[in-house]
Amino acid sequence: MSSEYDPKQIESKWQKVWEKDLYNAETESTKPKYYALIEFPYPSGDGLHVGHPRPYIGMDVIARKRRMEGFDVLYPIGWDAFGLPTENYAIKTGRAPREITIENTDTFRKQIKSLGISFDWSREINTTDPKYYKWTQWLFLKFLEHDLAYKAKIAINWCPKDKIGLANEEVVNGCCERCGTPVEKREKEQWMLAITKYADRLDKDLDTVDFPERVKTQQRNWIGRSEGAEIDFETTTKEKIKVFTTRPDTIFGATYMVLAPEHDLIQKLKSQISNWDEVGEYIKKAKSKTEIDRTGDKEKTGVELVGIKAINPATKEEIPVWIADYVLPHYGTGAIMAVPAHDQRDFEFAQKYNLLIKQVIAPIFVDKVNPTIEGAENTERNGVIVLVKHWSEEKYLLNYSPKFNWKCLFTGGIEEGENPLESAVREIQEETGYQNIKEARYIPLEHVDKFHAPHKGVNRIVTQKNVFIQLADGEKREISQEEMDLHHLSWLTKEEMRETITLQNHLFIFNFEMSGGSSIPGSGILINSGKFNDMDSGFAQKEISEFVGGKMVTRFKLRDWVFSRQRYWGEPIPVIHCEKCGIVPVPEKDLPVMLPEVKNYQPTDNGESPLATISDWVNVKCPKCGGEARRETDTMPNWAGSSWYFLRYTDPFNDNKFASKKSLDDWMPVDWYNGGMEHTTLHLLYSRFWNKFLFDIGLVPTSEPYKKRTSHGLILAEGGEKMSKSKGNVVNPDNIIERFGADTLRVYEMFMGPFEQAIAWSEDSLVGPRRFIEKVWKLKEKVIDSKEEFFGSPNLHKTIKKVTNDIELMNFNTAISNMMIFVNALEKQEKVFQDEYEALLKLLNPFAPHITEEIWHELGHVTLLGFESWPDFDENKLEDNEVTIGVQINGKLRATLVLDSNSGEEETRLKALALPELAKWLEGQTPKKVIVVLGKIVNIVV
C-alpha cells in the first residue's frame, strides 16, 4: 500500500462522494438534532480570499464532529444577494444584484466545495428569490398587524454621492460607509420597526445565552440601558420642563438648565424670550450643523434664554435656562438639569459662562491600612487639609510623617470658634514654622475621610475642608524638636508631588487643585442638600426623586429601526396607499409583491425609490375598496431577509408557511452560531429582535434564536494588514489548494493561532501542516492488525481527551498540536496498531477529511469515515506507568524525579528527599516543610 500522497486526486474523489452522501441532513431520522450556523458567506465583488474560509472551516470541524457523535446535523448555506458587498458592487456597476450574484455565487460555491466544507447544499437558499422573500413580506405584515411597523417622518442620512439614503449603521463617523462622503440630513417619511419596544428584553436576555463577553458588552453598549429619574422643573412662565437624569441625588447642585436647540418649548416661549434674535440665530446655526460638526466640536457653546427662569424643585431657587447643542434632542427628554460640580460637560459649560458651581456630594476615602470596622462606634470630626505653595517657586510642600510612613499634605483639626481657614493657617505656622501667609483660600472641594483609630477603638469620620495656602516669604520660626520629628518637610515640583504622595485622598485634592478644578465624579455623602445631608448618594436617589415629584424610569440609547430604503433592490414593502382606506396591507394571496423588471436600477436624484417612476407597477386597485391606489415604493433593507434566514433553513421548500412548526421545534434554537464581530450590533441584534417578536406571537418555539455564539478573528495579509483587492495583498485559496491540498490549508488555518483572534497569514508556515499530513499518510505503512484485545496506549487516550475537549472550546490549534505530538510518537515506533491508527484518523477527520477518508478506505473499510462514531477515551487509561515530577527547593527547580504513577504521598516525599542532587542544596539543613502535589511537584522549604 505504499504510494505518493496526491491531494488533488484524493480530494476531488471524496468531494464527489460526499455531495451525495454526507452533506445532506437526514431530517427524518430519529437522531438528536444539532443546528450549526455560520454567518452568511456572501460572495463579494472582490471574490474569495484565504481570509474568508477560516470561520467555515472552524464550524465545519464542529459539524463533522457532531455527525460522528451521532447527531443529525443541520449545517446550511445560503446567500444574501441584497448583502452589503453585493449592493456596493451594484452601485458601482449600475447592475442589479440579481445579475451579479449568479457569477459570484458560482465561483464561491466552487471554492467552498473545494475546501471540503460540509454545508448542506440541498437547502441552499437565496434571499433574492421571490419564493423566499414572499415570507419576508408576510412577516413584515405581522409587524404591521401588531403595531411594530409604522411610518414616521424622520431625518435620514443621505449620501450625496451615491444618491441613496443610509441607515444609521451604514454611517461611520458621519460619513457614508461605502464611499466616505460626509452624509447630509434629509427629512423623509420612513417605515420604522419598533425595536425599542424590545430594548429591555434584548438587554436582559443576554444573561440567558452563551455569547462571548465582548459580544454581550457590545450589544449592551449599543442598547444603552440607563436607569434614572424623570423630573419636572417648573418655569417662571408656568411651563414644565421634563428632564431625564441618572443622578437625581445631585439635584440640589442643579444650578442651571439646558435645552437642546430643537426643544419644542423654545418656540412656545418665543414671545417671552427677550433676546430672541440671539436665540433664533443660535438655533438656526445648530440645525445646519451635521452630526459630525455637532459631536466633533469639543468647545461648548450656548445662549441663555433671557426672561425665563426655572425653579429647582429641590432648593426652590430660580435658576437660569440655556440652550446649547451639547444637549441632544433625541436622547432623554432633550433637556437636562445641569450639575456642574458633578458632571464634566456641565462643568466646562459653567466655567465658560460663569455659572454657579455647587458641590453636593462629598467623595469618601477609606484608609487602606486602617479601614473602618463594622460595628465599631463612629465618631464624627471636622478637619482641614492644607496644600502649601512656595513663596517664589512653582513648588509645593511635602509632609513626610515617619511615624505613619505617610507622604502627604498637612492635616489638622478645627478647634472651637475657628473657621477652617484660620485652622489651616494655625496648623501650618505650628507644624512648618513658616509664618507669613500671602494667600489662604478654600479649594472648592469637600470630602470625607473614614478610618479606624485603633488606640481608641472607634471609627473616625472626618468631614474635610481643603485649603490652599501660598507663603509670602521663607521666614521661619524655631519649632520644637517634637514637631520636627513628626514632620519632615521638602519642596517638590508638581510632577514630583504626584509621584510622591502616598495617600489617595491627598493626591486627589492635589490633582483637583492642579487641574484648576473639575467635576467631582462618583458617589459619596450628600452635602448642601437640605434634609438629605449625610445620606449616601446611591441610597438617596430614589428618595430625592420622590421628594421632587419625579419618577424612576429606564431609558435606552437604542432607537427605532429605519426599515425603508429608496432603492431598487430589496423586498418591496407590501402595502398599498389608498386615499379612502389609508394604508392597506397586501392580502396574503397576492404575495409576493415582485420587483418589476426595469432597465435602470440607479437611485434617483430626488431620493425617491426608482420604483416610483414605474407607473404600471405603482398604480393598483385598493384591495379593500377597489378604488384607485398606489403601491408603497420603498423597499426593505438587506437585513430583512437575513433577520430570519436561520428559521427558513429548517424548512426551505415550504410553500404554505414561512417554516413548519415541526421543523422549527426540531431544529430551533440554533445550537451554535459563529459570525464576525461586525455583525454584533447589526445582524445579531436584528435577528434576536425578529425572533423575539415571532416568539411572542407564537410562531417560533424559543425567545432567543441562538444558544451559543462565537466569533472568529480575521486572517490578515502577511504584513498584518487587512486583505483586500485594492491593496493587492490577497491570497487566493485556489492557489494554495493547488500547491498544498485542501487538507493542508484546512489544518493550517486551524493551527495558525487561536480561532477568535486576528492573525496574519504566513505562507512559510504552511509546510508544517503539510509535513504533518504526510507523516500521517506514511504511518499507514507501519500498521499491523492488533489481534489480541486492544486497550490503547495512555498516549492515545490523552490525545483523544485533549482533542475532544479542545474542539468544543474552539482551541483548534492545541487540538492539532496534540495530534502532532501523538503522530511524532507513533513515528518512532516500529509498528502501529491499526485500532490506534484508526482512532487517530477519526480525530483528524474533521480537520483533514479527505486524506483520512482515503486512508480509512485503503485500510479496507467500505463505510464513510465521516459517519463513524467519535472515539471515546477511558479516564483510567490516561496515566502512564511512570510520571516525571519536579523537585523544588524554596520554589526553585533543582531536580526531577521519575516515579511510579501510583506512588503515594509518603513515598514521593521520601524519594524526593533522598535525591543525591539535592544534597548540596540542603547542606545538612532540616527541611521545615515539604509540600507534595501528587503527580506534579515536590517543594522542599528550608
Add this chain to the structure above:
RNA sequence: GCCGGAGUGGCGGAAUGGUAGACGCGCACGACUCAAAAUCGUGUCUCGCAAGGGGUGGAGGUUCGAGUCCUCUCUCCGGCACCA
C-alpha cells in the same frame, strides 16, 4: 472619557496556581547524496567555560510556589462616545 480584550523566544503561539517557552515555522550542525532538494537525527530563551544566575510590558503584594490571583502603572487592539 467610558466599556471590553491583549501584552510570553527571531516568528505564529503553548502552559486546571505546580518543571515557562509545548506544537509549528525559521535557524545551526550532522546523516543520506557526486551535488542539491526532500527526508531523518541533534541542538536552539538569555548571561556564563562551568557551577550557577536572570527571565512572561513595569512596580508592589498574596502564596511553600505566580505568565496565571490582588493593587497600582505603561503600551497596543476593538467597541461606544457631548447618551445627561
